[in-house]
Amino acid sequence: METVNYNYAIVRSFITWSIIWGVVTVLVGVLISFQLVLPELNFAPYLTYGRLRPIHTNAGIFGWGIGSFFALFYYMVQRLCRTSLWSDGLAKFQLWFFNATIITAAVTLLLGYTTSKEYHELEWPVDIMVVILWVAFAINIIMTIVKRREPQMYVSLWFMLASLVGVAILYLVNAAEVPVSLFKSYSAYAGTNDANVQWWFGHNAVAMVLTAPPLAVFYYFLPKATGAPIYSHRLSIVAFWSLIFMYLWTGAHHLLWTPVPDWVQTLAMAFSVMLIAPSWGSVFNGYLTMNGQWHQMRENYLVKFLILGITFYGLQTLQGPLQAVRSFSSFIHYTEWVPGHVHMGAMGWVSLVLFAAIYYLVPKIYGRELYSIPLANLHFWLVLVGQLIYSISLWVAGLQQAGMWHAMNNDGSLTYTFMEAFVEMYPYWWMRGVGGLIYLVGILVFIVNLIKTAQGGKPAPEAIQNA
Ligand code: HEM
Ligand code: HEM
Numbered sequence: 327m328e329t330v331n332y333n334y335a336i337v338r339s340f341i342t343w344s345i346i347w348g349v350v351t352v353l354v355g356v357l358i359s360f361q362l363v364l365p366e367l368n369f370a371p372y373l374t375y376g377r378l379r380p381i382h383t384n385a386g387i388f389g390w391g392i393g394s395f396f397a398l399f400y401y402m403v404q405r406l407c408r409t410s411l412w413s414d415g416l417a418k419f420q421l422w423f424f425n426a427t428i429i430t431a432a433v434t435l436l437l438g439y440t441t442s443k444e445y446h447e448l449e450w451p452v453d454i455m456v457v458i459l460w461v462a463f464a465i466n467i468i469m470t471i472v473k474r475r476e477p478q479m480y481v482s483l484w485f486m487l488a489s490l491v492g493v494a495i496l497y498l499v500n501a502a503e504v505p506v507s508l509f510k511s512y513s514a515y516a517g518t519n520d521a522n523v524q525w526w527f528g529h530n531a532v533a534m535v536l537t538a539p540p541l542a543v544f545y546y547f548l549p550k551a552t553g554a555p556i557y558s559h560r561l562s563i564v565a566f567w568s569l570i571f572m573y574l575w576t577g578a579h580h581l582l583w584t585p586v587p588d589w590v591q592t593l594a595m596a597f598s599v600m601l602i603a604p605s606w607g608s609v610f611n612g613y614l615t616m617n618g619q620w621h622q623m624r625e626n627y628l629v630k631f632l633i634l635g636i637t638f639y640g641l642q643t644l645q646g647p648l649q650a651v652r653s654f655s656s657f658i659h660y661t662e663w664v665p666g667h668v669h670m671g672a673m674g675w676v677s678l679v680l681f682a683a684i685y686y687l688v689p690k691i692y693g694r695e696l697y698s699i700p701l702a703n704l705h706f707w708l709v710l711v712g713q714l715i716y717s718i719s720l721w722v723a724g725l726q727q728a729g730m731w732h733a734m735n736n737d738g739s740l741t742y743t744f745m746e747a748f749v750e751m752y753p754y755w756w757m758r759g760v761g762g763l764i765y766l767v768g769i770l771v772f773i774v775n776l777i778k779t780a781q782g783g784k785p786a787p788e789a790i791q792n793a
Contacts, residue, residue, distance in 0.1 A: 332404045334691040336417045340397030341684055343425060345773060347389025348677075352766050354382040359759040363752055372436050380435050380447045386672060387445065387535055389428050394680045395539040396424065396463065399486050401687060402546050403467050406483055407474030412466050420462045427455040439509040443524050445531050446500050450511045453501045460497070464490040481562040485542035488570050492534035500527035518586050526577035533573035536671055537639075540679045541566075541608055544636060547683045548615055551628035557614035565607030572601050579650035582659070591652070598650030605643035612636040627702045631682035634710060638674030642667065657732070662751060663724025666717045673713040673765060681705070681772060688776050697778035701771055708768030715761030723754035 361367045361375045368374040404411060411417055431448050434440075440447040448456065467490060471483060500523055502514035513520050549556050556562060578586055578594035612633065616622070622629040645667055648654050658664065689696050696702065730750065733741035 330404075330408060331410050333400070333411045333414050333417065336411070336414065336421065337397045337401045337687065338691055339421050340393060340400065340424075341687065343421070344390055344393030344397060345684075345776070347385050347393050347428060349769060349773070351382060351386040351390050352762070352769055354378050354385065356759065356762040356766055358382055359755065359762050363755045363759065377436055377438065380440065381432055383445060384431055384435065384447065385428070387531070388431070390680075391535055391539075391676060393424065393428075394684070395489070395535075395543075396420070398543050398546075398680075398683050398687075399463075399467055399539070401691075402482055402542065403470045403486065406476065406480050406546070407470055408476045409470060409474055412469035412473060416462050416466050420459060420466070423455070423459050423462070427452065427459055430455060434509065441503070441511065441513070443500070443513070443527075445528055446497075446524070449509045450501070450503055450505045451508065453497075453503075456497065457501075460490075460494055464494065480545070481556075481559065481566055482542040482546040484563070484566050485538045485545070488566070489534045489538040489542070492530060492538065492570075496527045496530050496534060500524060518584070521581055521584065522578060522586055522590065525580040526574075528580060529577040530573055532671075533569075536676050537569070537573075540635075540639075540676050543683050544608070544612065544632060544679050547628070547679075547686055548612060548632050548636075550686060551626060551632060551682065552615065552619050552622055554615055554619050557611050557617070561607055561611050565604045565611065568607070569601070569604035572597050572604060576601065576650065579655070582650070582652050582655045595650050595652060599647045602643060602647050606640060609636055609640040609643075627699055627706060628682045628686055630703075630706050631678045631685070634706075635675050635678035635682065638670050638678065638713075642671045642675055645670070657728045658724055661724035661727045661731075662720045662754065663728070666720030666724060669713065669720075670717045673709070673716065677709070681709070684776070688779055692780045694779055694782075697775050697782070701775045705768050705771045705775065708771060709765050712761045712763070712765030712768060715764065716758050719754045719757035719761065723751055726750060 357367065358375050358378050361378070400411065400417060431452050434449060434452055435447060439449045441449060467486060471479070471487070503511040504514060505511040515523050545556060545562060575597035576594050578590045579598045582591050582595070584591075613636075616629075616633065619629075623633060649658060649664075649667065685696065685702060727747055727750070730742045730747040731740075731744075735741055
């Protein structure tokens with residue numbers, strides 16, 4: 327039988343770097359949370375809230391999120407195609423270029439160079455680095471799929487391809503700009519067109535970075551973790567195509583009640599509500615895979631992370647469409663409710679699924695048993711509690727804030743001033759900081775467990791063959 331030389335070295339390196347950027351994300355997240363309640367923490371001009379916030383969001387989405395997807399895509403594509411990577415050299419180049427890009431991004435953002443478009447803050451020279459990085463990645467994955475030795479394409483490969491193509495199109499269209507100096511450019515679009523393109527990019531970044539890749543990971547690792555095949559391949563493919571089709575129309579739900587034409591807003595609203603179906607197609611597929619396996623929620627720490635992860639995805643994709651309805655949007659838009667929504671997805675859905683996948687992989691690629699399952703369980707509870715404190719306190723905060731902004735006296739004047747509503751937020755912001763600290767401790771437990779596994783866990787050499 328022909329043996330395949332899987333490249334696990336690149337997977338190991340990307341996992342290490344993505345975890346490093348994950349720690350940066352959470353550390354900065356905790357710091358900016360406390361900066362909001364303790365302004366004296368804005369102690370240095372380059373480390374104020376305004377400069378650090380985009381560092382947090384970029385490190386979270388591009389460093390921790392995409393960095394982990396690089397690792398996991400490289401692992402999954404080799405296993406699902408039963409073939410080695412198309413180019414080990416290109417993957418190695420991509421690893422170093424990835425870190426160079428993230429560092430350049432962080433430095434330029436700290437220096438205040440920004441396009442001021444959310445999630446696309448990087449100025450044009452860094453944009454070019456991102457494009458080179460993505461092209462290298464896409465070529466390597468696509469060419470590996472082309473030379474696959476497994477005729478069937480499992481649904482994870484479809485989600486991976488969607489993400490590769492989707493991110494490329496979104497990024498390039500939104501990056502159209504006119505450079506006027508080395509670190510300053512102006513958008514090629516003007517006014518409402520600019521806003522429309524930006525949020526078409528913004529929400530589809532959620533689709534192609536924070537939805538399609540974690541779904542690829544979920545569909546691959548749930549059967550691996552449970553030992554049971556996915557409930558329905560047909561449902562997974564139907565959910566895939568309908569999700570990809572519908573997401574592309576929803577961006578303007580970020581622009582409800584703005585000068586963007588009404589029909590564009592209504593279209594986005596309708597497609598957002600329709601998105602419940604394909605999103606829940608995957609949630610049901612996950613739950614039904616657990617038929618007869620629910621006892622594993624008690625016994626198998628990987629299953630806990632994955633099932634809680636898909637549950638947060640399910641909740642997120644009910645809450646999101648609700649926020650996209652004009653009447654509800656007019657209430658919660660601009661309030662603390664929205665970061666509550668974001669972090670149920672970021673700290674709940676995306677991160678829980680990533681933790682599970684990394685726990686599954688590390689013992690395989692190091693050929694050692696996980697150092698401590700009790701520590702993995704402790705990690706699970708810490709991040710779950712931390713995330714719930716974060717999201718729930720901000721949802722309550724958002725509702726109170728919206729209520730106070732909308733309250734009116736009989737004569738039509740506002741009941742509360744902006745400042746009165748503002749100071750009411752302090753207790754919730756403290757709670758967010760505390761939730762963030764608990765989450766951070768959880769991540770440190772995770773890292774200790776992984777380091778101990780890599781350094782001294784019980785050898786399990788056969789693990790590599792059975793991976
Ligand atoms: C059916 C799926 C979803 C729909 C229809 C949806 C809808 C929305 C809406 C309407 C907003 C704007 C809220 C406002 O500012 O008034 C929003 C914000 C956001 N959502 Fe979702 N959401 C969905 C799923 C997700 C998922 C899975 C994530 C993953 C983490 C996510 C991440 C975000 C982020 C990051 C923002 C903040 C954007 C900003 O900076 O303003 N969403 N979502
Ligand atoms: C302990 C964990 C975390 C803490 C304490 C934290 C804290 C924060 C804070 C304070 C903000 C600013 C909110 C505002 O402007 O009102 C924020 C925004 C954001 N964070 Fe986090 N964060 C954490 C984890 C993460 C992770 C893991 C990710 C991504 C994978 C992430 C992605 C984002 C995004 C996309 C936003 C922008 C939200 C918006 O515009 O509504 N965060 N975070």
